[in-house]
Amino acid sequence: MFKTQLFESQSLLLEPYDPDKDAVVEAGFTRRWHYTWGSMLYSEAHPLSAFQVKKKREEQLKRCAESRDAFLFAIRLRENTKFIGVVELPWVSWSNRMAWMKVLIGEESLEAMYLPEAAKMGLRYVFEELDMALVASSTGEFQPQIFHALQGLGMRVYVRQRLMVYYQNRYWDRIIVGMPQSDWQIIYSEE
Amino acid sequence: MEGDLLTGNLVRLVAVDVEEDPRLISEWDRDSEFQRLLNSESAARYNPKQVREFLEKEIDSMHFYIIQRLEDDQKIGLIDLNGIDWVSRNAWVGIGIGEREFWGKGYGTDAMRVLLRYAFTILNLQRVTLNVFDFNQRGYASYKKCGFKEEGRLPSALLKAGKRWDLIFMGVLRSEWEELQKSMIEKE
Numbered sequence: 001m002f003k004t005q006l007f008e009s010q011s012l013l014l015e016p017y018d019p020d021k022d023a024v025v026e027a028g029f030t031r032r033w034h035y036t037w038g039s040m041l042y043s044e045a046h047p048l049s050a051f052q053v054k055k056k057r058e059e060q061l062k063r064c065a066e067s068r069d070a071f072l073f074a075i076r077l078r079e080n081t082k083f084i085g086v087v088e089l090p091w092v093s094w095s096n097r098m099a100w101m102k103v104l105i106g107e108e109s110l111e112a113m114y115l116p117e118a119a120k121m122g123l124r125y126v127f128e129e130l131d132m133a134l135v136a137s138s139t140g141e142f143q144p145q146i147f148h149a150l151q152g153l154g155m156r157v158y159v160r161q162r163l164m165v166y167y168q169n170r171y172w173d174r175i176i177v178g179m180p181q182s183d184w185q186i187i188y189s190e191e
Numbered sequence: 192m193e194g195d196l197l198t199g200n201l202v203r204l205v206a207v208d209v210e211e212d213p214r215l216i217s218e219w220d221r222d223s224e225f226q227r228l229l230n231s232e233s234a235a236r237y238n239p240k241q242v243r244e245f246l247e248k249e250i251d252s253m254h255f256y257i258i259q260r261l262e263d264d265q266k267i268g269l270i271d272l273n274g275i276d277w278v279s280r281n282a283w284v285g286i287g288i289g290e291r292e293f294w295g296k297g298y299g300t301d302a303m304r305v306l307l308r309y310a311f312t313i314l315n316l317q318r319v320t321l322n323v324f325d326f327n328q329r330g331y332a333s334y335k336k337c338g339f340k341e342e343g344r345l346p347s348a349l350l351k352a353g354k355r356w357d358l359i360f361m362g363v364l365r366s367e368w369e370e371l372q373k374s375m376i377e378k379e
Contacts, residue, residue: 043276043277044277044278045278093231093232095232095233095350096231096232096348096349096350097350098345098348098349133347133350133355134345134346134347134348136345136348157343158343158344158345158346159342159343159344159345159360160342160343161320161342161343161360161362162318162342162362162364163317163318163364164279164281164318164320164362165279166278166279166280171279171317176343176345176360178345178346180346180347
């Protein structure tokens with residue numbers, strides 16, 4: 001009946017986040033500034049302990065279950081179910097049919113390989129299951145690999161917030177990219 | 192500058208009174224247009240007890256002020272700095288004039304100017320950010336007067352009264368605000 005799976009792609013699975021097991025691995029990811037900044041698990045970007053990550057993620061999962069205005073998935077490799085990152089919808093505005101999305105992959109080498117595939121799964125979920133009219137994601141000129149991956153999927157630059165992020169002794173622009181559902185339907189209609 | 196930094200030409204910003212102000216805010220919410228101008232989410236009604244609980248929970252994490260007219264001390268609206276990022280020295284601002292008779296008379300612009308002065312000269316922020324909705328042309332013009340520049344918009348991000356509207360992002364840098372102050376002094 002449906003041509004595509006929402007939680008499986010060629011190389012990846014979107015699975016429930018397991019705070020007991022995944023938080024230990026994710027705590028290691030937070031040593032990468034890009035991961036910690038993107039995750040916003042803490043107000044200042046710094047490495048977190050497994051205890052801290054578990055606490056934050058448990059709070060988030062509670063919110064996901066109770067309010068249904070946020071979603072969190074663990075990204076795992078199909079071949080060995082290794083946990084490599086998360087797809088988050090930190091805020092879904094049902095009244096506006098608009099969602100924010102974050103795709104975070106812990107290891108730089110895996111990010112280069114799997115970020116587009118994971119982000120596409122996130123987009124498919126947002127448009128084909130939640131029926132959002134628009135999805136947005138924030139990144140920055142300091143994260144060219146993420147920025148180019150999102151652009152490569154068809155997301156457009158809509159907002160450039162000047163000098164909004166301080167990193168490595170200078171200010172950088174925060175960039176908001178987005179995609180309307182109409183673009184998704186045009187670009188991915190053949191799948 | 193000496194004196195009360197939170198006082199402008201038309202208004203002063205005063206700390207929220209958690210005993211009295213929740214009733215006032217709850218009354219302002221009766222005007223759904225006030226809510227639609229202030230908040231991207233669905234307009235709703237909250238009783239004074241709910242407003243008070245919100246304020247008590249959030250009061251330490253944000254700079255929340257009531258806007259009071261200098262002329263007669265009437266409380267007419269609210270303004271807040273939230274989401275303060277002390278590393279990047281950025282904050283988001285939200286503002287609403289609850290009393291409809293004072294819309295379009297410069298009170299919001301004056302309150303915003305006071306808040307920006309506080310943000311840049313006391314809190315040492317380097318940038319202040321806000322969202323405005325494209326049906327709020329009066330707010331947009333007011334923010335431009337205060338020094339904010341449009342930095343882009345999410346097209347058709349909002350749904351109000353059956354129509355889709357853009358979500359506009361604006362920001363003002365400390366350097367831009369300082370230039371604006373200089374040019375205003377030169378004009379005087």
